[in-house]
Amino acid sequence: MSDLLLNALKTSDPALPAAAAETLAAELGDLSGLTVYPRSIAAGQNRLFFLGRRGPEKLLGIFAADAPAGFSGEELPLTMCHAAFTIKRCPTTPANAAALRAALPFLAARPLGLQKSAGAGDRLGLATPGHLRAFRQHTLAPIVAQQSIRENARTGRAPQQVMDDATWGVFQEGWRQGFGADADHLKTTADIDACAAAGYTFFTIDPGEHVDNSAHTAPLPALETKVAALPWHALDSSPADLETRLAEKAIDLGDFSLTISRADLLRAAAKYGRAVAHTVAMYRHLAGVMGSRPFELEMSVDETDAITTLTEHVYIVNELKRLAVQWVSLAPRYVGEFEKGVDYIGDLAAFEASFAQHVAVSRAFGPYKLSLHSGSDKFSIYPIASRLAGDLVHLKTAGTSYLEALRAIAHLNPALFRQIAAFAINRYPTDRASYHVSAQIDKMPAVAGLPDDRLGALLDDFHAREILHVTFGSVLNHPPFRRPFFDTLKNDEETYYKMLETHFNKHFTPFD
Ligand SMILES: [Zn+2]
Numbered sequence: 001m002s003d004l005l006l007n008a009l010k011t012s013d014p015a016l017p018a019a020a021a022e023t024l025a026a027e028l029g030d031l032s033g034l035t036v037y038p039r040s041i042a043a044g045q046n047r048l049f050f051l052g053r054r055g056p057e058k059l060l061g062i063f064a065a066d067a068p069a070g071f072s073g074e075e076l077p078l079t080m081c082h083a084a085f086t087i088k089r090c091p092t093t094p095a096n097a098a099a100l101r102a103a104l105p106f107l108a109a110r111p112l113g114l115q116k117s118a119g120a121g122d123r124l125g126l127a128t129p130g131h132l133r134a135f136r137q138h139t140l141a142p143i144v145a146q147q148s149i150r151e152n153a154r155t156g157r158a159p160q161q162v163m164d165d166a167t168w169g170v171f172q173e174g175w176r177q178g179f180g181a182d183a184d185h186l187k188t189t190a191d192i193d194a195c196a197a198a199g200y201t202f203f204t205i206d207p208g209e210h211v212d213n214s215a216h217t218a219p220l221p222a223l224e225t226k227v228a229a230l231p232w233h234a235l236d237s238s239p240a241d242l243e244t245r246l247a248e249k250a251i252d253l254g255d256f257s258l259t260i261s262r263a264d265l266l267r268a269a270a271k272y273g274r275a276v277a278h279t280v281a282m283y284r285h286l287a288g289v290m291g292s293r294p295f296e297l298e299m300s301v302d303e304t305d306a307i308t309t310l311t312e313h314v315y316i317v318n319e320l321k322r323l324a325v326q327w328v329s330l331a332p333r334y335v336g337e338f339e340k341g342v343d344y345i346g347d348l349a350a351f352e353a354s355f356a357q358h359v360a361v362s363r364a365f366g367p368y369k370l371s372l373h374s375g376s377d378k379f380s381i382y383p384i385a386s387r388l389a390g391d392l393v394h395l396k397t398a399g400t401s402y403l404e405a406l407r408a409i410a411h412l413n414p415a416l417f418r419q420i421a422a423f424a425i426n427r428y429p430t431d432r433a434s435y436h437v438s439a440q441i442d443k444m445p446a447v448a449g450l451p452d453d454r455l456g457a458l459l460d461d462f463h464a465r466e467i468l469h470v471t472f473g474s475v476l477n478h479p480p481f482r483r484p485f486f487d488t489l490k491n492d493e494e495t496y497y498k499m500l501e502t503h504f505n506k507h508f509t510p511f512d
Contacts, residue, residue, distance in 0.1 A: 002027060009063070011043050013176070025050070031078065032061045032087050039174030044103050051172045056490050058168065060090040060100060070099045097164040100171065101199070107167050109181035109201045111296045112141045114328060114367060116391040116511060118375075119143035119182050120504065121398025123155050123472060124405055125162070126489055128169020130500025131401070135175075138508035140395070143202060144170060145181035149191050150434075151398065154473030159183065159198040184396075185300065189285045196289045202328075204298040204371075205282045207275035215270035216306035220263055226270035234277040236323065242269060245322075251314060253360040260311050268315035275301060276319045283325045298394070300331035302373040303436075308332035310357045317365040329369035329394045332358055338374040339437050341399050341469040342462050344381045352384045359388045369394045374436070376400030377465075382510035395507065399469045403459055404503050405489055406468055408496040410455040413488040417455055420481060421447045421464075424471040431471045439466035 004020060005027055016024060021038035029036045034052025041050045047064035062068045065085055067075055073090030090096045101107045118140040120131040128144045135142040145166035152158060163181060170179060183195030185206040192203065215226055227239050247265045250257045260268075279299050286295065299320070301308060308316075313332055320327065335354045336346025344351065355370070362368050369392045372378065372385060376397035385393055410417040425441055432439075444463040447455070458464040475481055489496050 005048075005063070008041070008043055009046060009048055009065075013043055015176075016041065028052075028061060028063060028087075031063065032076070032089060034059055034061055034089070036061065037172050037174075040172050042104055042171070042174070047103070049100065049104060049171075051168065056487070058092055058172075060092060060096055060171075062086075062088040062090065064088075070102070071096055092164075092168055094160060094164055097167045101167060104171070106176045106178065107170055109145060109163070109166075109199055110178050111201045111294050111328075112143070112178070112180040113296070114369065114391070115141040116393055117141040117143060117180065117369070118395040118508065118511070119146040119180075119184075119397060120401060121146040121151070121182075121184070121396075122162075122165065122169075123147070123151055123157075123398065123402050123476075124486070124489070125157070125165030126169075126405070126486075126493070126496065127401045127500055128166050129173040129493075130404075130497035131504060132170065132173040132175045133497060133501040134504030134508055137505060139512050140508055141178070141180070142175075143180040143182045145179075145200070146184055146396070146398065148185035148204075148398075149187070150185065155476055159195045159200065163198045163200065180296075182298075182396075184398075185303075186282065189282065192282065192286050192289060196286070196293075196295075201294065202296050202298065203286055204300050204331075205279050205286075206300050206303065207278040207282070208301055208303045210274040210278045211301055211304045211306075212271050212274065213305045215267055218267070218270065220266070223263070223266040223270045227266050227273065230269065230273040231277045234281065235273065235319070239269075246315065246318060251364075253314075253357075253364045255360060258310060258314060260314065264309075264311045265315065268309070268312040271306070272301070272312055272316050273319075276316060276323070279320065280323045280325055283327075296328040297326065298329040298331065298371055299327055300371065300373060302331040302333050302338070302371075304333050306333065307335050307354075308358075310354075310361065313358055313361045314365070317361060317368075321365060327368055329371040330362065331371035331373045331396075334358070334372075337436070337438075338372075338378065339466065340374055340376075340435055341403055341465045342377055344378045345438075348380060348384065351381055352388070355381075355384060356388050359392065362389075362392055367392055371396060376507065379506065379510075382507070386511045393511065395511070397507065399472065400503065401500060402472045403465060403469060404499045405496060407456050407459045407499050408492075409485065409488050410459065412492055412495055413484065414452040414455055416481070416484050416488060418447055420475055420485075421458065421468065423478060423481070424468050424475060427471045427474040428467045431474055432466075435470040437466040437470055439463040441467065 025036040025038040036052040050061045076087040078085045147162045181200045182202040183200040247262045371394040375395040
């Protein structure tokens, strides 16, 4: 046995230079019969932990003087330099993931606070190493486990599985700087319970169903009726109190001040009052469930029809604060269209003017981050958001990593990609219903007309991107696709990682 191996066993964290990691990976590979990921090697509790591959299968390896308890797997006794050692090969089960998080605390999600951050949702459970290779080159703090309950329903995954996939990805890539886990778009207390149990630390409360979009244009008498009917007990207030608090008063927003008219205030309360009450109830439930465990909260109303005005933003956060809610980020419904997987659609000057106002509120009432949902591929607004918000920004992406998987499949398995594209076109009229998209099938380039080596170009077409994006659930749940889809990506994982790295570098660079 080499000194390198013995010394590594004694350190609390090897943090080996790349060349030493390669040497150690080769040694551990010989001992374990696995192809070891060099960056995964980590020391803890007088053991060396590493991730390796055997064919398509990934296994956790543990090298130690004793037979490590708490992990289930196959033990290989070794005698080296007259001393007894054990190599244990463990399947990547939920129980072994939990034991590994306990042994190596950097594998557990943690709150990121007010660090500038980005969420990289991974619907396939394969993307985390690629995401982290991009994060490594930039200044945004990572959220690598991030799925909404809706996405989980469509991919047949549970919150714990999403968390475990992220754990293995973080371990494989040797990411030690910490990461967040976003339980996205939670609508019920049952959603909170499931995600809290799975170790999530960032909870996105979506009270969108409680937003009254009709208040956006309702006349004053209708607004008065709506406001009178709000759940005032839950809001611990009354219509008269509300007016005393906020109507016709100059509110200091840094560079400018805002005076809210009575009509605008009633509109804001009518529209968002129930959403505030729901968010408060969800927050209190979450705080009870988490107990002494640290957590952070985002409120998101991005998936509602009517845009969030400056007055409405002020109303929401003033009320949340009054009701003792603590939050790190907020996703208003911004001006313009945030369609899935494509660039921002709208007037950039109008976005800039409105975003600057939201930033002013977030500084005056927080500070907290402004969250950009459906944030992938919005390349034209990143420089604006970064310049105006500085570090107070969170970028949220999910489906774009699925599209990069399709780009990898177009490259690695053109025949499968052609079948998926044809299937997606059939599914699009149905699957688009719950998504904000405008692609038209007849405007998508004809797949049959493209040679194999140009299929990837479809992933650069607006219409094809949206059509392929919103049909992910149908594609992944179509039995003839499922095996070949995952086999293709797993058999050549570097291709997918490289595509993700390139794509996310484009997302992150404007925020550096
Ligand atoms: Zn969202």
